[in-house]
Amino acid sequence: MRNELILQVMETHAGGDVSRIVTGGIDPLPGATVREQMEYLRDDADGLRKLLLNEPYGLPEMSVDLIVPSTHPDAQAGYIIMEVMGYPIYSGSNTICTATALLESGMIAKQEGNQQFMLESPAGLVHIEAHIENGVVETITCGGLPSYIDTYQATIDVPSIGEVTYSIAYSGGFYAMVDATQLGFSLVREEESRLAECAYAIVEAIQARSGFSHYTLGDVGPLPFLHFMGPLEQVGQGFYRSRSATYVHPGVICRSTTGTGTSARLALMNYQGLIQPGDKLETVSLRDTGFIGEFVAVHQENGHAVVENTITGKSYVLARSEIRVNFEDPMVRECNSLHHILSSRHKDTPG
Template identity: 80%
Template sequence: MSQELTLQLIDTHAGGDVSRIVVGGIEPLPGATVRDQMHYLRDDADGLRRLLLEEPYGIPEMSVDLLVPATDPAAEVGYIIMEVMGYPIYSGSNTICTATAVLESGLVPKQEGRQRFKLESPAGLVQIEALVEDGVVETITCGGLPSYIDTYRASIHVPHLGEVTYSIAYSGGFYALVEAAELGFDLTRDEERDLAHCAHQIVEAIQAERGFSHYTLGDVGPLPFLHFMGPIEQVADHFYRSRSTTYVHPGVICRSTTGTGTSARLALMHHEGRIQPGDRLETVSLRETGFIGEFTGMRQEGPHTVVENTITGKSYVLARSDIVVNCDDPMVRCDGLHHILGAAQAASG
């Protein structure tokens, strides 16, 4: 007998990055915090991530965000981020999409003008400020993770590329930051495939040479991301703009500039003495979409100067749907999924 299951989704995108928000069909997960629930999903129920990011339902360029009850009473809703490379503790574009879905689904009622509320991510509480005009969520501003420079302008030999100069920032994950022009790129859409190939070579070389440790989190795994930086232009007082693009996985360049990539760039600009608190940077993607990062403050954490920041962007709702999951379909993998399905579905399956 066919085992037919359903999941309720709101598909969104911010800056071109598609985030599938799972709003129903999954049982509450064990764990005292959203971070604990993320660990459970990663270690014992990874089937949900694979199901929605692999054929026939998804592609690696997408992300998935599972809404869960908040464990912190200060938050309205919790969410767990799933991407092709695993389970990042934070993501700007995913947070912008999740906050929009929370408002559009009515989990947090919309209020005209500016409204504030908190979400609980695996990284902790996130302050959200939404601008609602005529019932439409026009922008979301979310707190970026405190960011800092770990390594400044180091050099590494990369086969077929030669000597490559890079910096390393932490902004929710470790980022290699490279000047696009030094590698022969103008950051145009026709370069996307070559950018992904180039970034993969650099990331593999850095991973083979060294690892990175966060000053409080410790080992967070090998370097996953690379951010190509274009020239910076000042377009107004305290406002800058730069083309950029982010590599996240072999063959995958993000459609958006990424929120954490923008936070990493703010940390580098501050390290170089190019911005002050209150300054803003708009990063512009290969698809001409953008996020605006604002440098809001700084503090000293041991040897690191940590940059506090916010990220502003707009998310669009693409679809509200029920995904029908037929476990008899040879293209579908239901392993690692049955035990987290809603009780009624699990019983019927």
């Protein structure tokens, strides 16, 4: 006999970033809000994240999104984001993938044309607009978190690199924003490993120097992200394009440019006076995939110019499957606290 758990999952990607959507198999989590449920996983039951992002079940480059019941009457579902760096309260690519999975799985019924609904993320309510043609989810537009510049044009000496100029943006997490050209990068796929090494050194240096505090959330942990910015090209009236790459500490270059990375770039462009409400920015990844960010509005809050924005992208369904978790597997037993959220659902099956 063996102890086994079965998880229902849907594999998706947006811009190349793979998101594994867990649609079933997890016990209800404690917490009055999705944010509190996320904090429970983070503090007391981190085993699920470790299980699904590491061997033999996954890779650190992936993300996991756990579907949970919404706790807000206006939201049709809730979701918790898990990445190699921990539990970001928001992610554009993961939101695009989660919304697509909910629609394609039938957990939210599709409506032809433009369909609007709300999801509950750990950051709060997220407005979703899905464009559906012939029963296929063609695009998802989601609200990006209000974004602002915390630090502009600071410099730091980085071992093996030299002096680096950076800005710090907040867009759901704190981002170091660096000019790729000044660091010798063209932002092509062949540079991926060197980009990761460079970003690792820069983030380590900035983390050692200081932390960053959100004006309402307070301390949200060490700097987790870096965004490489390519040259800005104007390709139409109020429409811009830039090659970009987002790094997640430690060691991961995202396949996509990421939604939060795009939101951070919009905040920086606004700070520099380069765009106005209604303008759009397409960020293009090392794999030539892209997201489109729209600068919706700006308001002043706690001394910051806070940019309201949306992110548009397309997610593709890769697979629908079951994951079988064998509790006798020593690689599973290494996932401390997994039993906190799985113990009442595992079952004995003939071995």
